[in-house]
Amino acid sequence: MADKVIYAMYDDDDVLKDGAKKLVAKGVKVSEVFSPFPIHGIDPIIGVVHTRLGIMAFIYGLTGLLLATIGMRYFMITDWPMNIGGKPNNTYLENMLAFIPVTFEFTVLCAAHGMALTYFLRNKTLPGLKASNPDPRTTDDRFVVEVRMSQNTQFTDVEMVEMFKQTGIVELDQKDI
Amino acid sequence: MEFKITKKANLLTMILIVVGLVFTAIGIGVEISYNHGGAHLGQRLSGNLLVSSFFFLAIGLGALFFLALQYATETGWYASVKRVIEAITGFVPYGAGLLLVTLLIITLQDGAHIYIWMDSSYTDINSPNYDALIDGKAAYLNKPFFWIRTIVYLFTFVYFERGFRKRSLLEDQVGGTEVHFKNFKTSAIFLVFFAVFSSTSSWDWIMSIDVHWFSTLFGWYVFAGMWCTAMIVMVTVTLYLKKHGYLPNVNESHIHDLGKWTFATSFLWSYLWFSQYMLIWYANIPEEVTYYMTRIQEFKFLYFGMFFVNFAFPMLLLMSRDAKRHAGILTFVGVVVLFGHWIDVYVMVMAGSMGSHAFIGFIEIGVMLAVLGFFIKVILMNLSKAPLTVKNHPFLDESIHHEI
Numbered sequence: 164m165a166d167k168v169i170y171a172m173y174d175d176d177d178v179l180k181d182g183a184k185k186l187v188a189k190g191v192k193v194s195e196v197f198s199p200f201p202i203h204g205i206d207p208i209i210g211v212v213h214t215r216l217g218i219m220a221f222i223y224g225l226t227g228l229l230l231a232t233i234g235m236r237y238f239m240i241t242d243w244p245m246n247i248g249g250k251p252n253n254t255y256l257e258n259m260l261a262f263i264p265v266t267f268e269f270t271v272l273c274a275a276h277g278m279a280l281t282y283f284l285r286n287k288t289l290p291g292l293k294a295s296n297p298d299p300r301t302t303d304d305r306f307v308v309e310v311r312m313s314q315n316t317q318f319t320d321v322e323m324v325e326m327f328k329q330t331g332i333v334e335l336d337q338k339d340i
Numbered sequence: 341m342e343f344k345i346t347k348k349a350n351l352l353t354m355i356l357i358v359v360g361l362v363f364t365a366i367g368i369g370v371e372i373s374y375n376h377g378g379a380h381l382g383q384r385l386s387g388n389l390l391v392s393s394f395f396f397l398a399i400g401l402g403a404l405f406f407l408a409l410q411y412a413t414e415t416g417w418y419a420s421v422k423r424v425i426e427a428i429t430g431f432v433p434y435g436a437g438l439l440l441v442t443l444l445i446i447t448l449q450d451g452a453h454i455y456i457w458m459d460s461s462y463t464d465i466n467s468p469n470y471d472a473l474i475d476g477k478a479a480y481l482n483k484p485f486f487w488i489r490t491i492v493y494l495f496t497f498v499y500f501e502r503g504f505r506k507r508s509l510l511e512d513q514v515g516g517t518e519v520h521f522k523n524f525k526t527s528a529i530f531l532v533f534f535a536v537f538s539s540t541s542s543w544d545w546i547m548s549i550d551v552h553w554f555s556t557l558f559g560w561y562v563f564a565g566m567w568c569t570a571m572i573v574m575v576t577v578t579l580y581l582k583k584h585g586y587l588p589n590v591n592e593s594h595i596h597d598l599g600k601w602t603f604a605t606s607f608l609w610s611y612l613w614f615s616q617y618m619l620i621w622y623a624n625i626p627e628e629v630t631y632y633m634t635r636i637q638e639f640k641f642l643y644f645g646m647f648f649v650n651f652a653f654p655m656l657l658l659m660s661r662d663a664k665r666h667a668g669i670l671t672f673v674g675v676v677v678l679f680g681h682w683i684d685v686y687v688m689v690m691a692g693s694m695g696s697h698a699f700i701g702f703i704e705i706g707v708m709l710a711v712l713g714f715f716i717k718v719i720l721m722n723l724s725k726a727p728l729t730v731k732n733h734p735f736l737d738e739s740i741h742h743e744i
Binding site: 203204248249250260261263264 | 614617622743
């Protein structure tokens with residue numbers, strides 16, 4: 164479906180925040196904001212849904228914990244029991260204290276790597292992927308608000324551009340996709 | 341806004357103190373009538389005074405450390421709750437007084453079988469009690485040097501506490517950044533002293549009870565416990581004041597941050613508990629494992645129970661973001677874990693001194709309640725002495741707009 168996208172560029176994050184507040188108050192649905200750094204407090208203004216990365220972190224951590232437990236039980240108890248410091252080595256439970264640090268580290272390793280990879284995948288910023296930001300300057304000192312006309316059918320293009328112009332933008336770009 | 345102590349709060353602290361004293365009196369009576377005619381009374385009573393005076397002084401010290409940390413790192417968010425922290429640090433002089441009295445009582449009883457190194461028969465080579473290990477430590481563990489150290493520690497803590505409080509009230513009057521930078525420097529000096537003294541004082545007051553045993557991790561372990569309990573008291577007092585309509589500048593984000601500190605310091609404490617336990621378990625050296633042998637044989641339920649409570653409760657109940665902003669959950673976890681840490685100090689003192697004769701009865705509960713009542717009373721009194729919102733703090737504006 165043909166859609167029209169408006170990119171409004173700002174040179175200050177506070178101006179952008181105030182502008183976004185005004186637009187949202189008028190009923191505009193902002194689809195995305197591009198910024199070189201996280202803008203504090205922008206999420207509730209443009210209605211970003213709370214991240215579910217924490218749930219994934221828990222699942223990755225649990226995977227690490229299980230893998231470490233299963234692995235060490237096999238290596239150290241079943242396959243090749245070793246006598247270290249005279250400790251009983253016939254059950255996992257009696258030796259558990261010795262395995263806790265490794266289990267902890269493996270949990271952290273899996274959670275951290277899993278989270279980082281998920282983050283890159285979700286944002287489509289894996290190494291080698293084409294950048295999806297509309298203007299290279301949003302990685303330097305410019306801030307861009309993206310609005311899709313298909314999500315704002317109650318406004319015409321002209322009305323939308325007019326509203327943006329009242330919020331202190333420095334540039335405005337329109338694109339058909 | 342000025343804080344006024346409600347009649348209800350006054351009554352509650354009075355009830356706590358009176359019930360505590362009555363329980364202690366009943367306990368003393370029971371001890372004299374039914375337990376070897378009170379032969380263990382001196383040891384038991386002095387031990388309990390040590391448990392509770394150290395536990396509550398440690399909360400004040402934890403808060404003092406936290407306040408100094410905020411000054412030294414020039415933190416902004418805490419400015420709205422600064423008077424709450426100061427009210428808790430205000431217990432340090434009172435706690436120091438209680439501990440001094442306790443240590444004096446113990447010293448006058450030649451250690452009361454708590455600090456057995458105070459008993460000269462253990463260092464006398466002609467005595468049947470002669471203990472070569474205690475004699476070997478006598479250059480450090482002897483009455484005069486112990487008292488010199490105790491007075492230096494307590495004087496340092498009280499001196500810095502008074503200084504921080506004085507300058508905080510001064511800042512309300514004069515403004516500017518001079519007080520701020522003075523606090524910045526003083527807190528850095530205090531943290532250096534505290535780093536050494538928090539360790540050595542825990543060796544002197546607590547670790548020397550198990551006089552044969554030593555652990556290099558012990559100071560950090562005790563320190564982590566005091567930090568954790570201080571954070572719990574901070575968040576509880578803040579919630580109490582918030583509930584009564586004070587502290588208008590404190591929003592959900594401040595509560596969330598205090599909750600995070602509670603969560604994090606519980607982990608720090610658990611981590612150090614585990615580190616000390618695992619290293620000694622793994623190395624399995626007779627002179628080290630005796631410490632845990634006593635605890636496992638005589639205090640199995642209390643020792644592992646309190647570890648489970650102090651670790652699992654904050655971990656499971658305070659993990660989510662919403663729980664750290666929920667007054668009910670925070671208070672519940674706080675009260676439970678605070679009691680858990682009291683058990684921790686109880687086992688630290690009692691396992692080494694009374695061993696299998698120790699149990700929680702009227703004296704234990706009584707002394708704890710009486711000191712708790714006194715502790716709450718002092719905190720409320722400190723809160724009512726100064727406006728609850730600081731003026732002229734350089735980061736006050738940042739704190740008011742704190743949002744996470």
